Amino acid sequence: MNRNKTRVIELKNRPCVLSSASAVGTNEATGPLGNYFDIKYSDDGIGEQTWEKAESRLLKDALMCAIEKSSVTIDELDMIFAGDLLNQCTSGSYAVRNMNIAFGGLFGACSTMAYSLALSALLVDGGYCNYIAAATSSHFCSAEKQFRYPLEYGCQRSPSSQRTVTGAGAFIIGNNKKPDIAVSKVLFGKVVDLGVTDTANMGAAMAPAAAESISEFLSSTNTLPEDYDLILTGDLGMVGSSLMRDIIKEQTDTDISPVHNDCGLMIYDMDAKGINSGGSGCGCSACVTASYIMSKMKTGDIKKVLFAATGALMSPTLSLQGESIPGICHIVEFIKCGG
Amino acid sequence: MNRNKTRVIELKNRPCVLSSASAVGTNEATGPLGNYFDIKYSDDGIGEQTWEKAESRLLKDALMCAIEKSSVTIDELDMIFAGDLLNQCTSGSYAVRNMNIAFGGLFGACSTMAYSLALSALLVDGGYCNYIAAATSSHFCSAEKQFRYPLEYGCQRSPSSQRTVTGAGAFIIGNNKKPDIAVSKVLFGKVVDLGVTDTANMGAAMAPAAAESISEFLSSTNTLPEDYDLILTGDLGMVGSSLMRDIIKEQTDTDISPVHNDCGLMIYDMDAKGINSGGSGCGCSACVTASYIMSKMKTGDIKKVLFAATGALMSPTLSLQGESIPGICHIVEFIKCGG
Numbered sequence: 001m002n003r004n005k006t007r008v009i010e011l012k013n014r015p016c017v018l019s020s021a022s023a024v025g026t027n028e029a030t031g032p033l034g035n036y037f038d039i040k041y042s043d044d045g046i047g048e049q050t051w052e053k054a055e056s057r058l059l060k061d062a063l064m065c066a067i068e069k070s071s072v073t074i075d076e077l078d079m080i081f082a083g084d085l086l087n088q089c090t091s092g093s094y095a096v097r098n099m100n101i102a103f104g105g106l107f108g109a110c111s112t113m114a115y116s117l118a119l120s121a122l123l124v125d126g127g128y129c130n131y132i133a134a135a136t137s138s139h140f141c142s143a144e145k146q147f148r149y150p151l152e153y154g155c156q157r158s159p160s161s162q163r164t165v166t167g168a169g170a171f172i173i174g175n176n177k178k179p180d181i182a183v184s185k186v187l188f189g190k191v192v193d194l195g196v197t198d199t200a201n202m203g204a205a206m207a208p209a210a211a212e213s214i215s216e217f218l219s220s221t222n223t224l225p226e227d228y229d230l231i232l233t234g235d236l237g238m239v240g241s242s243l244m245r246d247i248i249k250e251q252t253d254t255d256i257s258p259v260h261n262d263c264g265l266m267i268y269d270m271d272a273k274g275i276n277s278g279g280s281g282c283g284c285s286a287c288v289t290a291s292y293i294m295s296k297m298k299t300g301d302i303k304k305v306l307f308a309a310t311g312a313l314m315s316p317t318l319s320l321q322g323e324s325i326p327g328i329c330h331i332v333e334f335i336k337c338g339g
Numbered sequence: 340m341n342r343n344k345t346r347v348i349e350l351k352n353r354p355c356v357l358s359s360a361s362a363v364g365t366n367e368a369t370g371p372l373g374n375y376f377d378i379k380y381s382d383d384g385i386g387e388q389t390w391e392k393a394e395s396r397l398l399k400d401a402l403m404c405a406i407e408k409s410s411v412t413i414d415e416l417d418m419i420f421a422g423d424l425l426n427q428c429t430s431g432s433y434a435v436r437n438m439n440i441a442f443g444g445l446f447g448a449c450s451t452m453a454y455s456l457a458l459s460a461l462l463v464d465g466g467y468c469n470y471i472a473a474a475t476s477s478h479f480c481s482a483e484k485q486f487r488y489p490l491e492y493g494c495q496r497s498p499s500s501q502r503t504v505t506g507a508g509a510f511i512i513g514n515n516k517k518p519d520i521a522v523s524k525v526l527f528g529k530v531v532d533l534g535v536t537d538t539a540n541m542g543a544a545m546a547p548a549a550a551e552s553i554s555e556f557l558s559s560t561n562t563l564p565e566d567y568d569l570i571l572t573g574d575l576g577m578v579g580s581s582l583m584r585d586i587i588k589e590q591t592d593t594d595i596s597p598v599h600n601d602c603g604l605m606i607y608d609m610d611a612k613g614i615n616s617g618g619s620g621c622g623c624s625a626c627v628t629a630s631y632i633m634s635k636m637k638t639g640d641i642k643k644v645l646f647a648a649t650g651a652l653m654s655p656t657l658s659l660q661g662e663s664i665p666g667i668c669h670i671v672e673f674i675k676c677g678g
Contacts, residue, residue: 007417007441009467050660079527080344087426088654089446094529102346102527104454105446105652105667107428115443119458126465128348146656149357157551188418188441241521301537313444315427321389328444 008187014337015124016179017173018131019070020294021061022287024178025140026168029138031268036291037167038065038172044141044166052090052261055139056282058168059084060095066170070131074076077101077172078129083108083117084137084282085164086146091137110206110235111189111311113135113169113286114330116231118186120173121332137168138281147316148199160201162264162280164307169286178225178337181297185221185333189213191313193326199319203264203277206310209327210236212246214308217331218254225256229302232293234285234309235264235277263288293334303336346428346525347559352678354463354665355510355518357470358409359633364479367526370607375630377404383480383505391429394478397507397622398423399434401629402474405509406630409470409654416511417468420455422447423476423621424503426485430476432533449574450528450546450650451475452508452625453669455499456587459512467625469513476507477620481513486538486655499540501576501603501619508625518678521637524560524672528552530652532665542603542616545649550586550667553647556595556670564595571632573624573648573668574603576617604628624648632673641648642675 021038029040039061046054059082064264067074083106090096108115116134123129134301137239143164149155173183192209199212210233218224223281225231236244241262249255263285296302313326360377368379375562378400385393390397398421406413421431422445435442447454462468479675482503485491488494512522531548543650549572557563564570575583580601588594603617628646635641 026581050662052654052656083446086654087656088448090652090654090657093652093665093667094657094662096534097530100529103530103667104458104527107422107444107446109427119443122462122465122467126461126467128461128465188443190439191436191442193436299425301653312431313427313429315391315425315429317391317426318433321391326432328432328442 005238006108008185008217010185011121011125011183013125014179014182015121016172016176017181017294018072018174018176019066020290021065021069022169024287025057028165028167028267033034033192033267033288033292033317036295037287043308045048051139052086053144055137055142056091056094059091059135059137059316062168062170063133066133066172070172072172072174074132077131077133078103080133081106081119082135083112083116085109085143108328108330109311109313110280110284111288111309111328111330112282112284114307114309114332117171117183117332118188118330119187121183124173124175132173133170135160135170136196136282138164138283140166143281148294149279157276158200162202162235162277163275164209164281165267165284167283167287169290171290180337182335183332184335187213187217187331189329190271191322191326191328195324197324201239202280202312203237205241205312205325206327207243207247209242209329210244210308210310213250213329213331214227215252217306224238225254225259228304231256231260231306233262235280236262236310237264237280239277241265297334297336300336305334307332307334347524347556349626350460350464350491350522352464353427353521354460354512355515356633357411357513358405358522359510359629360404361399361506361508361630362397363626365555367504367506367606372606372627372631375634376626390478390481390484391425394476394481395430395433395522396451398430398474398476401507401509402434402472405472405511406546409511409653410515411470411511412649416472416620418443420445420458420476422451422455424448447652447667447669448652449619449623450648450667450669451621452628453646453648453671455672456510456522457527457669460522460525465512471512471537472509473512474509474590474623475621477622479503479505482620496615497539498564499578499615499616501541501574502614504606504618504622504623506622506626510629519676521674521676522671523674526552526556527672528668530665530667530672532663534663535577536663538653540578541619541651542576543582544651544664545666546579546582546586548668549583549647549649552668552670555588555593564593564598567598567643567645570595570599570603570645575617575649576603578616580604636673636675640676644673646671646673
């Protein structure tokens with residue numbers, strides 16, 4: 001390993017993606033990436049009695065599917081890093097309860113997929129663990145209930161609001177002498193808060209953190225946007241993506257538009273009703289990355305991806321107390337090694 | 340590094356405790372360990388307008404005090420790992436907001452001090468970071484409000500209930516060629532749930548996880564209780580401590596009583612009104628370890644400590660849905676090297 005002056009950490013031993021899997025609800029299954037998801041439910045209740053249990057089930061299903069797709073047995077797994085949007089991160093902890101595997105609970109809101117991947121890759125790179133699972137989830141109904149209004153209220157949502165993805169993604173990270181897709185660098189983000197207080201505009205709350213982490217990654221690795229096939233943000237949506245690109249352009253005179261895309265803009269038909277500014281939630285970047293992106297890297301269509309997952313660390317309690325919404329953005333660089 | 344067959348991870352490069360600090364409220368300051376705490380407030384509101392902001396302030400104060408006590412400047416710090424009991428872990432993220440340091444949010448409930456120490460020690464041991472801060476907090480008033488009843492209600496608390504500590508602890512972990520106190524081994528716990536549903540008996544919910552992690556640590560390192568000066572659990576309190584010792588005795592015929600103590604039994608005068616089964620909360624093990632334990636290790640009174648922080652991953656939402664309470668216990672082994 002080698003540490004730059006700034007916070008980009010280079011992984012010398014090429015911890016790699018042994019497998020990845022996704023599980024999604026109805027709106028996601030019928031969206032533009034529908035064909036790429038592993039598990040698709042025809043009912044967002046997923047056979048459970050509550051939305052919280054349905055979300056936990058999504059996470060468990062994605063996790064078990066990723067384990068099955070890898071060459072690793074569940075007994076060989078050293079650890080699971082997981083987190084989600086629910087209070088006390090219950091989707092993760094209830095999913096792995098009594099599973100007999102060490103568990104690390106994370107909170108990074110919608111940045112959790114990149115955050116859990118980064119920690120997993122570091123512990124594998126350092127030789128501390130052989131195989132680690134990284135997983136995260138979100139559910140439209142549990143998120144609306146907890147963060148906004150009861151579903152039954154039928155609240156009108158603002159154009160800048162995003163739809164929380166009902167979905168989960170999981171990766172198995174391990175060592176492989178002939179890696180196909182490796183995690184080559186990681187950057188842990190800072191908590192950035194420029195004072196956005198509008199809880200219906202998470203994209204704007206996260207954009208400054210995304211701009212900060214992406215700019216720092218490019219400058220400290222001395223790379224340009226064109227050095228990547230894709231700079232993929234988590235769930236900035238339409239409003240946040242445009243803001244983030246503008247901030248980077250203004251502050252560093254760099255235009256990332258030609259290689260930028262956002263998971264929140266990819267997962268739904270943006271013209272569909274109720275989508276507004278795009279998708280969001282931990283599950284958004286998780287299931288897009290674990291399915292579509294890994295699939296495109298496997299075929300070699302894209303070979304170098306900066307996965308910059310964004311999180312709005314929004315608390316309804318603190319928002320009601322007049323506080324603004326801090327954002328964070330953790331980055332993982334995936335490279336195609338060729339196997 | 341070397342990994343045992345089980346999950347105990349040995350740290351070969353002796354990442355060490357460069358400093359530690361604690362900040363506490365009135366009940367803790369006047370308790371038996373009062374003299375050991377760095378910052379003591381005469382009012383639990385800590386000059387803030389809400390309990391949540393007061394808790395975040397405690398965490399920030401402990402963190403800044405730990406930085407000041409170390410030889411590390413804030414600019415040299417590579418990362419902060421923090422977590423707490425509040426929804427969306429706001430104490431941590433609001434404390435470090437705009438601090439310009441990478442942040443990793445954790446959720447391990449009351450096990451967070453050992454969990455954050457373990458991750459910090461691993462990233463320093465692997466050479467990925469030079470200096471990391473690990474911090475956590477809890478506040479009686481914000482916890483009661485979120486998890487139980489409004490304070491104004493004046494609810495009668497059951498004898499098995501524990502008092503959430505108003506306090507925070509922080510450690511700076513780094514490399515030092517002549518370490519005084521080092522983190523020598525870590526173990527990440529599993530999520531264990533034996534079906535306890537009584538939200539006024541967190542000790543019972545956590546005891547099985549503590550027994551599992553401690554037994555596993557002893558067996559996989561081939562050590563006996565007498566090999567340690569202290570096996571310190573986080574916050575099992577009176578009920579949980581006794582249960583945990585019984586489970587270990589029954590399952591492995593090992594009596595840890597001669598070297599066992601629990602932070603929840605140490606921080607308050609156990610005969611005082613309202614203490615019931617003892618202290619709890621992320622801040623409980625954090626401020627006892629960061630103050631009293633580190634002080635006793637510095638003087639050499641104790642030289643080898645198994646710090647087994649325990650967490651009840653309790654969610655009011657899932658409890659109301661009839662779910663039982665999962666527990667977890669992460670372990671960090673501290674050794675006195677002599678400086």
